[in-house]
Amino acid sequence: TMWSAAPWTRRAALCCVLLQTLVHSSGGLNMCMSGSTTSCEECLLIHPNCAWCSQQDFGRGWMSRCDFFTNLLKRGCENRFIEFPSSRTSILESRPLSSKGSGWTQYDVVQIMPQKISLSLRPGGQTWFGLQVRQVEDYPVDLYYLMDLSLSMKDDLDTIRNLGTKLALEMGKLTSNFRLGFGSFVDKNMSPFSYTADKYQENPCNGYKLFPNCVPTFGFRHILSLTDKVDRFNEEVQKQMVSRNRDAPEGGFDAILQAAVCKEEIGWRKEAYHLLVFATDDVPHLALDGRLGGLVQPHDGRCHLNDKNEYSASTQMDYPSLALLGEKLAENNIFLIFAVTKRLYVIYKDFTALIPGTTVEILDQDSKNVIQLIITAYNNIRSKVELSVWDHPEDLSLSFTATCQDGQPLPGLRKCADLKIGDTVSFNVSVEARSCPPRGTDQSFTIKPVGFKDRLEVSVDYQCDCGCSQTAKSNSSICSSMGTYTCGTCQCEPGYLGARCECQEGDSGSMYLSACREAEGKQICSGRGECSCNQCLCYESEFGKIYGSFCECDDFSCARHKGILCSGHGECHCGECKCHAGYVGDNCNCSTETSTCVSDDGRMCSGRGSCVCGRCQCSEPGAFGDTCEKCPTCPDACGTKRECIECRLFNSGRLADNQTCQRLCKDEIITVEMLKTEDPNAVLCLYKTDDDCVMKFMYSEHASGLSVLTALKEPECSRGPDALMVLLAVVGSILLVGVVLLAVWKLVITIHDHREFARFQSARSRARYEMTKRKHDNDKNETQNDKNEIKN
Numbered sequence: 026t027m028w029s030a031a032p033w034t035r036r037a038a039l040c041c042v043l044l045q046t047l048v049h050s051s052g053g054l055n056m057c058m059s060g061s062t063t064s065c066e067e068c069l070l071i072h073p074n075c076a077w078c079s080q081q082d083f084g085r086g087w088m089s090r091c092d093f094f095t096n097l098l099k100r101g102c103e104n105r106f107i108e109f110p111s112s113r114t115s116i117l118e119s120r121p122l123s124s125k126g127s128g129w130t131q132y133d134v135v136q137i138m139p140q141k142i143s144l145s146l147r148p149g150g151q152t153w154f155g156l157q158v159r160q161v162e163d164y165p166v167d168l169y170y171l172m173d174l175s176l177s178m179k180d181d182l183d184t185i186r187n188l189g190t191k192l193a194l195e196m197g198k199l200t201s202n203f204r205l206g207f208g209s210f211v212d213k214n215m216s217p218f219s220y221t222a223d224k225y226q227e228n229p230c231n232g233y234k235l236f237p238n239c240v241p242t243f244g245f246r247h248i249l250s251l252t253d254k255v256d257r258f259n260e261e262v263q264k265q266m267v268s269r270n271r272d273a274p275e276g277g278f279d280a281i282l283q284a285a286v287c288k289e290e291i292g293w294r295k296e297a298y299h300l301l302v303f304a305t306d307d308v309p310h311l312a313l314d315g316r317l318g319g320l321v322q323p324h325d326g327r328c329h330l331n332d333k334n335e336y337s338a339s340t341q342m343d344y345p346s347l348a349l350l351g352e353k354l355a356e357n358n359i360f361l362i363f364a365v366t367k368r369l370y371v372i373y374k375d376f377t378a379l380i381p382g383t384t385v386e387i388l389d390q391d392s393k394n395v396i397q398l399i400i401t402a403y404n405n406i407r408s409k410v411e412l413s414v415w416d417h418p419e420d421l422s423l424s425f426t427a428t429c430q431d432g433q434p435l436p437g438l439r440k441c442a443d444l445k446i447g448d449t450v451s452f453n454v455s456v457e458a459r460s461c462p463p464r465g466t467d468q469s470f471t472i473k474p475v476g477f478k479d480r481l482e483v484s485v486d487y488q489c490d491c492g493c494s495q496t497a498k499s500n501s502s503i504c505s506s507m508g509t510y511t512c513g514t515c516q517c518e519p520g521y522l523g524a525r526c527e528c529q530e531g532d533s534g535s536m537y538l539s540a541c542r543e544a545e546g547k548q549i550c551s552g553r554g555e556c557s558c559n560q561c562l563c564y565e566s567e568f569g570k571i572y573g574s575f576c577e578c579d580d581f582s583c584a585r586h587k588g589i590l591c592s593g594h595g596e597c598h599c600g601e602c603k604c605h606a607g608y609v610g611d612n613c614n615c616s617t618e619t620s621t622c623v624s625d626d627g628r629m630c631s632g633r634g635s636c637v638c639g640r641c642q643c644s645e646p647g648a649f650g651d652t653c654e655k656c657p658t659c660p661d662a663c664g665t666k667r668e669c670i671e672c673r674l675f676n677s678g679r680l681a682d683n684q685t686c687q688r689l690c691k692d693e694i695i696t697v698e699m700l701k702t703e704d705p706n707a708v709l710c711l712y713k714t715d716d717d718c719v720m721k722f723m724y725s726e727h728a729s730g731l732s733v734l735t736a737l738k739e740p741e742c743s744r745g746p747d748a749l750m751v752l753l754a755v756v757g758s759i760l761l762v763g764v765v766l767l768a769v770w771k772l773v774i775t776i777h778d779h780r781e782f783a784r785f786q787s788a789r790s791r792a793r794y795e796m797t798k799r800k801h802d803n804d805k806n807e808t809q810n811d812k813n814e815i816k817n
Contacts (some may be wrong), residue, residue, distance in 0.1 A: 029072035044498040055092070062091045065491035065512040070461070071598070076109035079103035079493040079513040081503070090513055110488040112152035112458075117141040117484075122159045122449065134296060136161055137479040146421075151606065153456065158410050158451040158474050163298035165202035167251050167400070168192075168737070171257075171280055173305035176236060176269045181304065181392035182262070188256030199403065205258050206251040210280035212270040214242040215318050215340045219270045229269035238360050240266045244339030245280035247330060251292035277309040279324075281361065282345045283336050287328040295478055300406075302399060304388060306366045315343030326353055351380040355413060360476045362402040364388040364395065372693070377646065379414060382475040406476065410450055410638065411440035415471040420462060421608030424455040424617070437607075437619035441558040442627055457595070457601050461489035486750070488708040502589050507771045526556030543575040550576040555775045573599065584612035614638070624652035625689050629737035633659065655732060657724050662768060663710035670694070670736055677715075687793055692732040700737060707735075720743035734752075 051481055056073035065077040068091035076094040083090060083102050094109050109331045116256035119139035146152065174182065196203045212218045219242040220229050230239040237507040249261045270276075279594045284291055293299050312323070324345040329338040333550040345353075354361055364386040370387055377383040384405055386398045397685035414423060416777040426434050428442035428451040443479060454472070468487070473480035493512040501510035507515040507526040515750055541556030550561035554576035563571040569581035578599035586592035588773050591602035604613035613637035620635035622629055629636055633645035633653040643649060647658035651789070656662050669690035673679030680686040700721055702709055714720055722736035 036366065051321055052200075055093045056095075057093055058089045058452060060506035063514065064087070064401060064495060064516070065090075067091075068487065069108070069110070069241070069489070069491065070148050071431075072603075073112075073147055075199040076107050077493075077512060078106055079108060079491075080106035080486045081513055106493075106513075107205055108491045108493060110142070112146045112150040112456075112488070114152050114154045115143040115145070116154075117143055122157060123161050123789075124159075124389045124447065125162050134161055134164070137474065137481055139481060139483075141482045143484045143486065144456055145488055147454065148458045149223060149603075151455055151457045153453055154483075155451060155453050156472065156594075157449055158412075158477075159450050160410065160444065160446050162447050163200055165204075165294065166200045166300060166312065166403070167204050167206070167292070167294055167297045168196070168300040168302060168303050169206040169208065169251065169284055169291055169787060170283055171208045171210065171277075171304070173275055173307070174265060174267050175211050175275055175307070176230065176233075176267050177306055178304075179236065179389075180390070182267060183263060184392040186263050186678060187259055188194060188262065188331060189455055192387075192399065193255040194296065195400055196403075202253075202297070204253050204292070204294075205249075205253040205255055207249040208245065208247045208280065208284055208291075209265060210245045210275065210277055211242050211268045212272075212276035213244055213279070213318065213320075213339050215314070216271075217317055217388055218272055218276070218310070225781065233269070236267075236713075240268050241268055242268050244333060245283050245336035247283070247287065247290055250290065267744065270698070274308045274310045274314070275305055275343065276339070277654040278311065278345050278350060279336060279339060282350055282353055283330065285350075285357050285359050286326065287330050288357060290328070290330050290334065293357065293359075298406075298476065299357065300362060300399075301359050302364055302402075303394070304364040304392065305367070306388075306390075308369060308372055311343050312346035312349075319488055324349060328588055335342050354383070355381055355475065358478050359475050360406050361397070362386065364392075364398055364402075366390060370691075381411070386530060396763075407446055408444050409440060409442040410444065411475045412472055413475050413516070415473065417466045417470050418462070420458060420460045421470070421485070422459060422467075424457075424607050426453040426455075428452070432607060434620070435623075437617055439620060448716050455606065458487060459605055461487050468626060476779065505637045520560040522560055532712055538783055541575065546671070547575075552576075553579075568613045569597075585613040585702045588610045608813065610638075622652060625652050625691075631656075643670045655705070655726050659727055660710060660762060663712070666692070666710065666711050666722070666732075666734055666745075668721075670722055670734060672722065673737060692734050694734045696736055696738045698738060700735065716740075716742070758800060 031776070033113075042379045057068065061453035062071065065079065067779055068075050068077040071091065074093055076097055077092055078090045078097045081645050083100075083106070094107065097107055098104065114631060115141050118141035120135050122132045122136065124136050125134075136159055142154055144152060144154070165532045170185075170188070172178065172182070172185070193203060193205065219225075224231050227241055228238060230236055247257060248265070252258070281301065281303060314319075318340075320341070320343045321484050322342045322555075324342045326345070326349050329336055329507075331337040350455050359382070361380065363376065363382040363383065365373050365385065365388055367387050370385060373385040377385050383400050386402050388398060412425065414483065417423070424437070425439035427438040427441055428434050429449055430444065430450070434453070439452065444450065468485040470483050470485070471480050474482065491512055497509050499509045500506050501508065501515070503510045503525065504515035504517065505526045507521045508515040510516075515524065515526050517523070520529060521530045540559040541554075541561050543551065549556050549571075551561065553566075553571050554563040555559040556562075561574065561576045563576040565571075566579070566581070567581055569580045580597045581590065582600050583591055583595075583597035583602045591597055591604070592608070592610075592612050592614040594608040594616075595602040595604040597603075602611065602613045604610070607617050609615050609617060618639045619629065619636045621639050624631040630641035630643065630653045631648070633648040633656060634641045634643035636642075641651065641653050642655075643653040645653065645656060645659055648656035648658075668678050668680050669686070669692060672680040672686035673694055674696070675689055680689065685736065700709070702723070704723070704725060707723040709721065710724055711721045712721055718740035719742075720740040722734050725733050725735075
């Protein structure tokens with residue numbers, strides 16, 4: 026359905042051209058008539074809106090044959106004599122997109138549509154074409170594990186000895202067709218990169234107390250070709266031993282290039298995703314480092330594996346450059362995954378900006394997270410589509426507009442991210458030819474998604490010739506037999522001038538001079554030429570070309586930027602810069618490309634500014650960075666970083682399930698037991714978690730440009746009352762109160778009883794005393810009575 030609209034689009038484009046013609050003709054400079062065009066071909070090169078009239082009786086009275094199409098019609102030129110070619114697109118091959126990548130359709134999988142188109146371009150004119158890309162489901166995967174086997178990686182080697190089985194199990198959830206291979210590297214076995222004394226040749230660890238035995242140093246060794254027998258991977262890895270080199274950097278880039286270009290030896294399949302996992306714990310040697318060891322021959326980019334599957338040119342050629350690595354990886358559709366330790370992340374992150382199709386992930390010190398790392402990197406790769414252009418002709422300008430899953434066109438962008446497998450994205454490509462190539466030159470280029478085997482082949486045909494030139498007549502009587510009549514004009518023989526070649530050079534007179542003045546009172550030929558036979562012959566200039574009917578124009582008096590005419594992104598035409606596609610401004614120094622302004626989260630300038638001339642101008646106070654991504658004082662800063670804290674520390678939140686956490690959250694996160702808030706440049710952020718706890722973290726930007734998040738190890742939680750404990754407390758309290766009351770009651774009763782008993786005892790004692798006293802008194806009375814009786 027996307028192609029059915031093309032005729033209507035072309036008609037709309039033609040309408041726009043006609044409207045632009047009316048605008049130009051109604052006022053301002055008529056660029057078609059401003060130059061000294063003497064031929065149809067020159068006219069067509071001035072501007073895509075210019076047309077040429079080849080009608081014989083047209084143009085009398087010095088009326089220009091080069092003008093806007095509508096002007097020529099108004100001035101009496103018949104339509105059949107007007108040369109006005111336009112750019113157009115023709116689709117040559119367009120097979121529908123596939124939906125699945127395995128099974129019997131594996132070798133006919135189509136992930137880009139169309140596959141072949143042809144462009145017919147007029148210089149200065151634009152045409153466009155659309156293409157669609159889909160990452161099909163269940164596409165085969167080839168993964169080659171390239172490991173640093175220097176001494177510092179010994180614990181990592183121990184960890185991956187059973188990697189094959191576990192990795193195949195996890196990758197089996199993503200594809201039904203998975204193959205695994207293995208290779209290793211150390212460094213060039215020569216001074217100063219390795220130990221070269223005789224005692225170290227067989228055992229570079231000789232005399233090293235911590236690990237006295239290791240294998241000889243080697244550059245790159247291909248150990249296991251890609252296979253679906255993962256047990257073989259485990260067997261080969263278990264046989265490996267580490268080696269030792271002298272300096273800290275490793276020769277990993279030598280190994281990457283050999284793994285990329287030795288296609289037959291490695292076993293890369295054409296119909297598969299190619300993943301190259303590069304695991305190391307140190308920086309690599311780069312191009313020109315080899316000169317330290319006397320290696321002056323640059324790397325040739327070819328395969329150099331001997332019969333032992335070892336890199337045979339390790340001590341003969343320099344290390345490869347980043348540009349060569351990028352070229353060979355892209356040429357062989359290989360996604361490179363840097364699996365490096367945390368301290369090396371920034372260095373390898375910078376490499377990814379220079380090598381298309383490359384990602385970097387943080388590897389634990391002992392490689393324990395390598396499986397999750399590979400799965401994350403694979404999902405990251407499958408979640409985006411980025412277009413690359415191969416064999417781009419210099420005289421063509423390409424401008425991309427991406428339409429991703431949200432359906433919104435994104436001008437200047439040639440990639441889409443956050444995709445799901447099976448999603449389809451569209452791109453519109455605008456093409457402009459800036460000039461005409463030499464005659465007979467065949468031009469073509471290729472557009473392909475990074476890492477895909479699928480491609481769109483584009484052939485280009487330039488409309489630089491006029492149809493009327495095919496009927497040219499030499500020595501025509503119309504040209505006084507002194508020239509060739511072509512497209513309504515005479516091309517005079519050397520030494521002859523005039524519309525009909527009726528004058529010879531050197532003829533002059535006052536009758537001719539008025540025709541060489543732009544207006545009364547102005548200089549003849551603007552002071553930059555001589556008048557001969559009603560025509561201005563413009564002087565030559567060391568600065569460029571002087572031209573025009575009155576020598577009033579040149580191609581060097583235009584605005585400059587940093588000393589460069591039209592900033593190098595446009596052509597100077599009669600004092601005005603005619604900018605190439607993708608650039609605007611008086612001096613063409615303003616790029617319309619917006620891809621450099623898109624932040625990692627897919628927003629333009631992180632939603633905190635606008636993209637001006639290809640660079641973000643941050644409008645949010647406190648925002649800075651290439652894409653305004655850094656802003657500790659912005660209202661949304663804490664909310665943005667919160668999502669990274671959630672997914673990185675607790676595997677929760679919005680980013681936990683869509684495989685974008687590792688891509689979007691690259692900030693360094695430091696966990697502490699207690700936050701210190703002394704740093705005046707840090708912002709304290711806190712939020713409430715799902716379980717009603719409070720998570721706190723500090724957000725700061727270091728002078729190095731890195732964002733640092735300092736977070737608590739665990740959220741602060743104020744626990745609510747436990748129902749069981751409350752119940753037990755209540756019951757216990759009731760029992761305790763009961764026991765206390767019983768004890769008090771018992772105490773009161775006891776005291777009461779003691780008092781009553783004391784009273785009883787007291788009363789009893791008094792009673793006994795009274796009885797004893799009465800008895801005593803009685804006895805005394807009786808005794809007295811007895812005495813009295815005796816006396817008596």
